[in-house]
Amino acid sequence: MARDGIGKLTVEGVAREAGVARATVYRTFPGGRDELVDAAVAWAVGEFFTGLAQDIGPVDGVATLLERGLMAGRRRLAQHEVLQHALQVEADAVVPALAPVMPKVLDELRSGLADRLREENLRPGVDPAEAADILARLVLSLIGTPGCWDLDDPAAVRALVRDHLLAGVLANPGQ
Amino acid sequence: MPGAAEALTEALGDGWADGYRGAAELERPLMDAVRRCVVRWGLRKTTLEDIAREAGVGRATVYRAFPGGKERLADAVLCHEVVRLFEQCDLALAAADTLDELVVTGVSAALGVMTEDEVVRSILTHEPELVLPRFAFHQLDRFLDVAAALCRPHLSRFLPEAAVRPASDLLARLVLSFGFRPPDWFDARDPDAIHRLVRTYALPAINPPEVSPS
Numbered sequence: 001m002a003r004d005g006i007g008k009l010t011v012e013g014v015a016r017e018a019g020v021a022r023a024t025v026y027r028t029f030p031g032g033r034d035e036l037v038d039a040a041v042a043w044a045v046g047e048f049f050t051g052l053a054q055d056i057g058p059v060d061g062v063a064t065l066l067e068r069g070l071m072a073g074r075r076r077l078a079q080h081e082v083l084q085h086a087l088q089v090e091a092d093a094v095v096p097a098l099a100p101v102m103p104k105v106l107d108e109l110r111s112g113l114a115d116r117l118r119e120e121n122l123r124p125g126v127d128p129a130e131a132a133d134i135l136a137r138l139v140l141s142l143i144g145t146p147g148c149w150d151l152d153d154p155a156a157v158r159a160l161v162r163d164h165l166l167a168g169v170l171a172n173p174g175q
Numbered sequence: 176m177p178g179a180a181e182a183l184t185e186a187l188g189d190g191w192a193d194g195y196r197g198a199a200e201l202e203r204p205l206m207d208a209v210r211r212c213v214v215r216w217g218l219r220k221t222t223l224e225d226i227a228r229e230a231g232v233g234r235a236t237v238y239r240a241f242p243g244g245k246e247r248l249a250d251a252v253l254c255h256e257v258v259r260l261f262e263q264c265d266l267a268l269a270a271a272d273t274l275d276e277l278v279v280t281g282v283s284a285a286l287g288v289m290t291e292d293e294v295v296r297s298i299l300t301h302e303p304e305l306v307l308p309r310f311a312f313h314q315l316d317r318f319l320d321v322a323a324a325l326c327r328p329h330l331s332r333f334l335p336e337a338a339v340r341p342a343s344d345l346l347a348r349l350v351l352s353f354g355f356r357p358p359d360w361f362d363a364r365d366p367d368a369i370h371r372l373v374r375t376y377a378l379p380a381i382n383p384p385e386v387s388p389s
Contacts, residue, residue: 087312095311096304103356125375130360134376137352138345145315147344148323164345168379 001040002082006093009037041097044083049105052076062116063173066139066161067154073143074151102140110136121171131169138165205230205240206255209248210294218249218302249298249305256295260288261325274333274382278373281329282350286363289354299355310351322347334382342381349377 001009011033015022029035055072059065077083086094114132122128142149142160150156166173208230212221223245227237238244241251261268264284271277289295298306308314326343334342353361362368 091312091314092304092308095308098311099303099307106356123375123379127360130358131376133358133360134349138348141315141348141352144312145319147316147319147348148340149344164341164380168376 002085005090006037006041006086006097007090009033009040011036037097038100041094042101045098045101045105048076048080048083049108062113062120063161063166063170065113065116066135066165067157069139070142070151070157070161071154073139074146077143106133106136106140109140117169122169123171126169135165135169205232205237209252209255213252213294214297218252218298218305221245221248223248250309252294252298253306253309256288256292257321257325260284268329271329274330275374275378277329277333278346278377278381279370281326282346282373282377283366283369285350286354286369289350290357290363303355307355310355318351319344319347338382345380346377 004013011022011025011029014036015025018025025036026032029039031038052069052073055076056065056068059068083094110129110132112132113135114129117128117132122131142151149160151160162173205226208226209221212225212229216225223237223241224234226241227234230237241247243250264280267280267284268277271280289299310318323340323343326346327339330339330342353363357363361372
């Protein structure tokens with residue numbers, strides 16, 4: 001996939017690369033090529049976020065967690081050669097392949113964030129599960145596409161997290 | 176205030192895509208024909224000939240209207256839906272007396288299109304792979320530019336210049352995410368739910384105390 005792209009991934013190619021018979025590939029991925037692509041993308045996404053969690057390390061407080069997550073996520077995505085290449089030349093194949101995986105990523109992220117938010121001093125009326133859902137969606141969107149935010153600049157990321165993302169969520173987002 | 180189509184064309188000055196730009200100026204009957212074709216056959220199977228037949232015009236007219244050809248039809252439909260959305264709610268947005276009212280109106284209208292419009296629903300349900308790439312990674316930047324151009328005249332009535340782009344950026348992301356994958360705790364058809372979403376979560380995020388007008 002890294003060498004040829006998702007569009008050219010075939011059961012034959014994978015069998016040849018792994019030095020196994022086509023039947024072996026089909027036994028592992030009975031759905032053939034489509035299942036192979038889904039599995040490969042799910043694996044790459046899992047690896048990305050496991051690595052990201054390691055980059056972030058142990059953190060106190062949801063504000064610092066979001067700051068580190070945004071910066072490390074952006075850095076990791078920018079340095080991810082396979083994904084960068086794929087997004088340049090075959091975004092139309094990558095994005096649909098990511099679609100089945102992202103709800104699981106979103107679930108994990110929002111349940112982790114909700115646990116964090118329950119330990120924080122929240123603004124009146126804020127529900128931790130709802131806030132976590134919104135934060136998880138925005139963070140994933142920002143890592144994929146920084147838009148008008150400079151995610152390489154710690155001061156800019158701090159302002160994004162404390163003045164915007166958490167402004168409606170925490171009672172004292174600045175602290 | 177420039178119309179939505181002009182704002183869009185300006186935002187796409189470097190040419191987002193031929194089809195996309197052209198569609199901003201398309202005449203309604205042609206786009207209505209496109210909408211009927213897409214609902215009936217899907218985006219992928221709709222040909223420019225189908226559109227010509229449905230609209231009762233010559234093929235040359237359709238080819239002129241879609242210089243990017245069938246390949247750009249998805250962009251054209253997206254563009255048209257965005258412009259239509261802003262044209263439909265332009266008066267209501269312009270009439271809003273507060274930022275709160277403005278954002279509630281805009282978010283309601285945008286989520287309404289994404290969750291209830293027949294054409295958008297049909298594409299998102301049956302052929303999401305044709306449009307999702309436009310809303311992810313580097314391609315999302317173009318849509319954020321479009322959203323900024325269309326939101327700017329309205330948001331700048333209530334926000335200082337430095338806060339306008341961040342606001343349209345965050346609102347566009349929120350609406351896209353909620354529209355593509357509605358959360359189970361949120362009902363886009365419930366006005367109270369939209370009010371609560373905007374007041375509790377969206378407004379503080381786009382109008383932080385540090386940059387709010389004094």
